[in-house]
Amino acid sequence: MEQASSDLEGQLQPAPLEPLGYADGELEAAVGEKAEGAQEESSGLDTMTENNFWLKKIEISVSEAEKRTGRNAVNMQETYTAYLIETRSVEHADGQSVLTDSLWRRYSEFELLRNYLLVCYPHIVVPPLPEKRAEFVWHKLSADNMDPDFVERRRIGLENFLLRVASHPTLCRDKIFYLFLTQEGNWKETVNETGFQLKADSRLKALNATFRVKNPDKRFTELKHYSDELQSVISHLLRVRARVADRLYGVYKVHGNYGRVFSEWSAIEKEMGDGLQSAGHHMDVYASSIDDILEDEEHYADQLKEYLFYAEALRAVCRKHELMQYDLEMAVQDLASKKQQCEELATGTVRTFSLKGMTTKLFGQEAPEQREARIKVLEEQISEGEQQLKSKNLEGREFVKNAWADIERFKEQKNHDLKEALISYAVMQISMCKKGIQVWTNAKECFSKM
Amino acid sequence: MAGGPPKALLSSGPHSLRDMPHPLAVSSSEEAVGGDSTPSPDLLVARSFGDKDLILPNGGTPAGTSSPASSSSLLNRLQLDDEIDGETRDLFVTVDDPKKHVCTMETYITYRITTKSTRVEFDLPEYSVRRRYQDFDWLRSKLEESQPTHLIPPLPEKFVVKGVVDRFSEEFVETRRKALDKFLKRITDHPVLSFNEHFNVFLTAKDLNAYRKQGIALLTRVGESVKHVTGGYKLRSRPLEFAAIGEYLDTFALKLGTIDRIAQRIIKEEIEYLVELREYGPVYSTWSALEGELAEPLEGVSACIGNCSTALEELTDDMTEDFLPVLREYILYSDSMKSVLKKRDQVQAEYEAKLEAMALRKEDRPKVPADVEKCQDRVECFNADLKADMERWQNNKRQDFRQLLMGLADKNIQYYEKVHVEPLKSVSRCTYA
Numbered sequence: 001m002e003q004a005s006s007d008l009e010g011q012l013q014p015a016p017l018e019p020l021g022y023a024d025g026e027l028e029a030a031v032g033e034k035a036e037g038a039q040e041e042s043s044g045l046d047t048m049t050e051n052n053f054w055l056k057k058i059e060i061s062v063s064e065a066e067k068r069t070g071r072n073a074v075n076m077q078e079t080y081t082a083y084l085i086e087t088r089s090v091e092h093a094d095g096q097s098v099l100t101d102s103l104w105r106r107y108s109e110f111e112l113l114r115n116y117l118l119v120c121y122p123h124i125v126v127p128p129l130p131e132k133r134a135e136f137v138w139h140k141l142s143a144d145n146m147d148p149d150f151v152e153r154r155r156i157g158l159e160n161f162l163l164r165v166a167s168h169p170t171l172c173r174d175k176i177f178y179l180f181l182t183q184e185g186n187w188k189e190t191v192n193e194t195g196f197q198l199k200a201d202s203r204l205k206a207l208n209a210t211f212r213v214k215n216p217d218k219r220f221t222e223l224k225h226y227s228d229e230l231q232s233v234i235s236h237l238l239r240v241r242a243r244v245a246d247r248l249y250g251v252y253k254v255h256g257n258y259g260r261v262f263s264e265w266s267a268i269e270k271e272m273g274d275g276l277q278s279a280g281h282h283m284d285v286y287a288s289s290i291d292d293i294l295e296d297e298e299h300y301a302d303q304l305k306e307y308l309f310y311a312e313a314l315r316a317v318c319r320k321h322e323l324m325q326y327d328l329e330m331a332v333q334d335l336a337s338k339k340q341q342c343e344e345l346a347t348g349t350v351r352t353f354s355l356k357g358m359t360t361k362l363f364g365q366e367a368p369e370q371r372e373a374r375i376k377v378l379e380e381q382i383s384e385g386e387q388q389l390k391s392k393n394l395e396g397r398e399f400v401k402n403a404w405a406d407i408e409r410f411k412e413q414k415n416h417d418l419k420e421a422l423i424s425y426a427v428m429q430i431s432m433c434k435k436g437i438q439v440w441t442n443a444k445e446c447f448s449k450m
Numbered sequence: 451m452a453g454g455p456p457k458a459l460l461s462s463g464p465h466s467l468r469d470m471p472h473p474l475a476v477s478s479s480e481e482a483v484g485g486d487s488t489p490s491p492d493l494l495v496a497r498s499f500g501d502k503d504l505i506l507p508n509g510g511t512p513a514g515t516s517s518p519a520s521s522s523s524l525l526n527r528l529q530l531d532d533e534i535d536g537e538t539r540d541l542f543v544t545v546d547d548p549k550k551h552v553c554t555m556e557t558y559i560t561y562r563i564t565t566k567s568t569r570v571e572f573d574l575p576e577y578s579v580r581r582r583y584q585d586f587d588w589l590r591s592k593l594e595e596s597q598p599t600h601l602i603p604p605l606p607e608k609f610v611v612k613g614v615v616d617r618f619s620e621e622f623v624e625t626r627r628k629a630l631d632k633f634l635k636r637i638t639d640h641p642v643l644s645f646n647e648h649f650n651v652f653l654t655a656k657d658l659n660a661y662r663k664q665g666i667a668l669l670t671r672v673g674e675s676v677k678h679v680t681g682g683y684k685l686r687s688r689p690l691e692f693a694a695i696g697e698y699l700d701t702f703a704l705k706l707g708t709i710d711r712i713a714q715r716i717i718k719e720e721i722e723y724l725v726e727l728r729e730y731g732p733v734y735s736t737w738s739a740l741e742g743e744l745a746e747p748l749e750g751v752s753a754c755i756g757n758c759s760t761a762l763e764e765l766t767d768d769m770t771e772d773f774l775p776v777l778r779e780y781i782l783y784s785d786s787m788k789s790v791l792k793k794r795d796q797v798q799a800e801y802e803a804k805l806e807a808m809a810l811r812k813e814d815r816p817k818v819p820a821d822v823e824k825c826q827d828r829v830e831c832f833n834a835d836l837k838a839d840m841e842r843w844q845n846n847k848r849q850d851f852r853q854l855l856m857g858l859a860d861k862n863i864q865y866y867e868k869v870h871v872e873p874l875k876s877v878s879r880c881t882y883a
Contacts, residue, residue: 434866444856
């Protein structure tokens with residue numbers, strides 16, 4: 001036990017934020033290899049990338065943040081932060097990296113990229129962006145978007161986002177993503193030209209589906225429930241954690257007052273003076289140690305936040321399934337009703353109430369030619385409907401299969417990442433205790449010399 | 451009770467102080483016994499140990515001993531505690547065993563006072579009596595009255611706000627017991643106060659109330675005379691050392707007050723931190739119920755936080771029960787010392803006034819009138835007592851604060867040691883899973 005702890009305490013620094021399995025943002029993605037779930041792209045759009053790009057190892061980093069002013073869409077002056085994205089290709093032979101691309105992007109462009117990915121890959125749990133506005137802050141941290149600490153944490157979050165996308169077997173091959181990293185000018189236009197906004201499902205439609213769908217895949221229902229609970233519990237956790245940080249900060253900082261008063265007291269003492277004075281110094285050290293401790297904890301909070309936002313992405317996939325399922329159920333219903341109509345017209349029996357039936361009763365039966373025409377139209381529609389149903393079914397099944405594959409991938413990633421985060425949190429606690437013991441032991445020694 | 455005339459303080463003898471070696475002088479290790487002559491060191495030691503000297507009322511052996519106590523076995527018994535100031539102790543007093551008494555008129559707590567001594571002033575080698583707070587209060591007043599030139603240790607605060615503090619809670623009673631124990635021990639350690647008649651009665655009398663009602667006045671000449679010193683004399687010049695002591699005590703009390711406020715603030719913040727932790731831990735458990743693989747590490751974190759809460763509560767309790775009361779005691783101590791200093795000033799002022807008056811009445815010269823001489827004696831003896839007591843006080847203060855602050859550091863070290871056990875377990879469990 002002792003051995004284990006000393007090994008671990010050697011790595012007291014919590015693990016830096018990095019996606020599953022890829023240290024330093026390296027990506028090795030030869031096109032042929034990552035084949036799972038990789039067949040589909042959004043229909044009709046050329047999103048395959050050039051093979052060459054991905055055969056080399058690449059490193060992505062968001063290396064800088066810069067405050068800028070410019071004119072926005074309504075021609076008003078605004079201040080925003082731009083982030084420098086650098087892409088390096090790593091030569092296999094000597095491991096040296098060469099800067100291949102470097103450009104500046106602002107947060108809204110990241111958002112655009114993500115929205116695009118959400119629409120075009122609805123079966124994928126799309127990695128989340130870092131929060132737009134600072135939430136779950138405790139008093140010392142600023143909630144101001146321009147605050148340098150916030151900007152720094154956001155820079156790390158954006159880098160993490162790109163690394164997540166780059167390490168996803170499907171998303172990494174998207175052309176728009178590639179262009180995001182490589183094409184500075186006109187990228188926005190290029191994205192918009194894909195017309196992805198048209199493909200986006202309306203919120204209303206999605207909500208409607210959620211309530212009306214009769215037979216969704218049970219696994220998705222459970223998953224949706226899980227993601228709701230996960231969101232709720234992580235939010236709660238982060239809120240309380242912020243309050244805990246606040247209180248802990250208070251405890252440590254008040255100890256700093258001991259430093260001052262011991263110093264003043266030592267001035268009137270003869271033999272006790274030195275001991276008091278030096279003990280006071282240790283109290284100052286203790287009080288200032290909390291700053292680093294809480295900074296480390298902030299990284300932990302950010303790791304939890306990522307999964308809080310991931311829960312939303314998970315729910316989005318579930319919603320898409322519900323939508324597709326609802327669509328399917330509607331199509332089945334529609335087909336059934338058309339078939340019935342057809343049958344009624346053919347046999348002349350009216351089983352169900354229809355306006356046509358009413359008018360026929362009132363105004364007399366229509367002519368046989370009209371009836372024939374109507375039957376023909378219906379038969380065409382039925383045939384079309386059957387085709388559509390077939391393809392919808394296929395689509396639905398494909399969706400479920402692919403989504404579930406990505407969900408499994410996500411689950412593993414989540415378990416791995418959060419387990420690491422929790423361990424590093426425990427390590428942080430151990431480190432905090434060790435520092436505390438050290439300081440108080442030093443103070444005790446000073447007191448003993450009084 | 452030992453018979454004989456009431457013991458007079460050595461310093462109040464007819465001789466000028468300058469002629470006699472001060473009993474508390476550094477080289478001497480004797481205890482002030484009293485009497486007109488300087489006791490020899492050998493005689494004192496013999497007195498300490500020889501219980502053959504004890505005149506027992508029943509003529510039998512002292513209670514509690516199996517055989518006529520020989521010097522050597524007594525010596526063994528007495529060397530339980532460490533030697534203090536190079537002296538071997540012959541008086542041990544302890545306060546323990548608090549008990550609640552419920553009577554028709556009131557409810558109160560008594561404490562058992564156990565005394566072990568070989569001093570001649572005590573008829574028996576061992577005593578066990580029960581006393582309540584008011585008895586301690588009485589003792590302190592009596593000591594102040596009868597030994598006005600000495601620094602009397604403080605008592606824990608008399609009044610507690612009813613409804614805010616539970617007078618009968620275990621913690622309160624224990625805190626008080628410790629303070630009362632400290633009070634008696636400080637008197638025990640004092641070479642003059644420990645021989646005070648009232649102290650003896652307090653330790654030994656079966657019925658203290660009866661004694662109190664008798665109101666036996668055992669005032670010494672100095673006590674009597676100092677008591678009658680009225681105010682209204684203006685002090686010419688305070689000797690530097692007493693001025694310095696006064697300034698020191700002012701700043702000292704100020705700094706202690708600040709430390710008390712800081713400590714209270716820390717406790718308050720820690721309690722608020724505790725409140726948040728109590729909500730924080732269970733959230734991890736809630737989360738753990740949703741998960742599969744993550745359930746164990748999440749429960750682990752929950753356990754860490756729970757453990758931290760427990761340790762924190764212990765820390766804040768310790769601070770409240772052990773640290774704050776001692777600080778407050780010392781603030782009270784400084785306050786009472788300041789009043790003794792004031793009295794000294796008064797005695798000196800009176801002397802100066804008399805001296806001035808004498809200078810004006812030319813006919814008295816060169817013979818100095820008796821009352822002026824008496825005043826001079828008073829001043830000198832007061833100064834000597836106070837100086838000696840201050841030195842003693844400074845020493846004790848240093849030890850007390852060393853102990854107090856080391857204790858504070860210890861409690862915090864123990865807190866962190868307790869807290870880091872759980873995360874250590876979690877981490878090793880997870881990495882070897």
